[in-house]
Amino acid sequence: MAPRPDATRDGRRDRRRSPRRILAGVTALAVLAPVVVVTGYAYAGDVPRGTTVLGIEIGGRDAADAAQALRTGLARQSDRLAAPVPVRLGDNARDTRVIPGEVGLGVDVDATVRAASVGGANPFTLLFGSRAVAPVVTVDAARLDEVLREDVGEDARAMRIPAITFDGTTARAVRPRPGRGLDPQRSAQALRDGWLGGHPVLVPLVDVHPVTTADEVEQLLTELAEPAVAAPVTVTTDRGTITVPPAAIAQSLLLTADQTGRITPRVDEGKLRAALAAPLARIETPARDATVSTVAGKPKLVDGRDGQRLDTAALSRDLLAVLPERDARVVRGGFTPAAPAVTGDLLASLGIKEQVSTFTTTFTGGLSSPRSQNIVRIAEEVDGAIVRPGAVFSLNEHTGERGYAQGYKDAPVIIDGKLTPGVGGGASQFTTTLFNASYYAGLEDVEHKPHSYHFSRYPSVIESTIFYPNLDLKFRNNTPYGVLIHTSYTADSITVSMWSTKLYDSVTTEWSARRDITKPRTVILEPGPSCIATDGIDGFTQDAFRIIRQDGKQLKREKFTWTYQAEPRFICGGSQS
Structure with missing residues (x-):
């Protein structure tokens, strides 16, 4: 048998290419070359060329540059993106509006760029045309649900929430009942899909069933x-x-x-x-x-x-x-x-290391007097209290009610403008002493109220009464250090001292002259155990100025003003004179 033309004598093919095969290879390269060039051009960068989002060109860039271009473009459309979105709710098409910023409605830039980077577009289309990519829209479904529920109206019907309650030790069931209302996830999806469509977004009402069945x-x-x-x-x-x-x-x-x-x-x-x-x-x-x-x-x-x-x-x-x-x-x-x-x-970290103020007032009657015992009782309750930096100390909150159950006794108190026997009398003297200790420590006055009448045992204007729960004494520790309240007493005096770290050179008081002085009138009261006679006290108005000095200079000058009424001259029985 004669050998084939393209074979050697030993049967192997001739390694030389035929002209037809060479021509086919050249033709294939000629066809593929433009495709490679076009594809390389179209997909240059992470995002294919010709890609737009809401009309913003982001194609042909890496992810970071595309994200920046999208943010810049969205900023130019901020008025449109922040505009209220018209929404129609339910079967009866109740119209309302949603403010994008209130419900977290916006474009997730990074997620949108990732979606645009997926590719899949025809490179010839991208070379000669464009590709529009929908933005990835975010919305807070829970917040949107709160906003829309206010406008659902009569179309909604609340479902009955199931429960088992106890009346004493008897269990009673509340069985569930379906309602009609919003589904938060479906509402959120409707808003994502229709936000930028230029038409009202239709949000459906659906049957809502409690998760726990009857x-x-x-x-x-x-x-x-x-x-x-x-x-x-x-x-x-x-x-x-x-x-x-x-x-x-x-x-x-x-x-x-x-x-x-x-x-x-x-x-x-x-x-x-x-x-x-x-x-x-x-x-x-x-x-x-x-x-x-x-x-x-x-x-x-x-x-x-x-x-x-x-x-x-x-x-x-x-x-x-x-x-x-x-x-x-x-x-x-x-x-x-x-x-x-x-x-x-x-x-240990609070800096309580030295006495920064102390104040003493005196009383009569010795420690056997019910009034004195009340003063000692409230002082013992407050002794050792720590007021942290920035905290407000409330005397009423610290002691709670001051009644018989708490160890307080009957002593004169001012009720309706006259001295009357009442539980806890004397607490106001401690309150005044505590107020002055906080005052001279330079602490911030939050709440205090001076007495209606002026008593000589207290400094005028800068004193305070108390009555649970309506009248309180409060001050704020406006220093960077803790404050320890220490109380002590003798048979005729009560002392309150503040311990902390000293901030001020001095805290002093200047008083104005008394003005608008009024004289007491005489009032005849029915005699009896509830009647307490008084000599009467002049009324007046006066100012007190707290002056705080630090580093040799006046740091603060605070004005306190109070008007005292004239305490009547109360007479138990007899005739008015």
């Missing part, structure tokens, strides 16, 4: 709520055993739903602790706050102490596991350290 409510009632209050739960601890009675379980077991209608059973720790206050007091050790006391005229730090507290957070979770059982319910309780609210390290 059957599930019934199951919770029979399998959890009713067994939960059928018997007490015993809690064993290393410090003894306590009982959680059904009433405490009913108070702390929460079977109410969230706004979607979902019931997630839980035991509220705060309510459980409140319901178990008495038994917890038997097994817990309270923490002791660090304090500052004065020893030999100097402040001394008394460190705090950790306490031991039943871990009611864990107990709340463990109770849920046994509440479906109707008997033999026992839970093991553990303890956690209870740190003091005020630690030694905190007090």
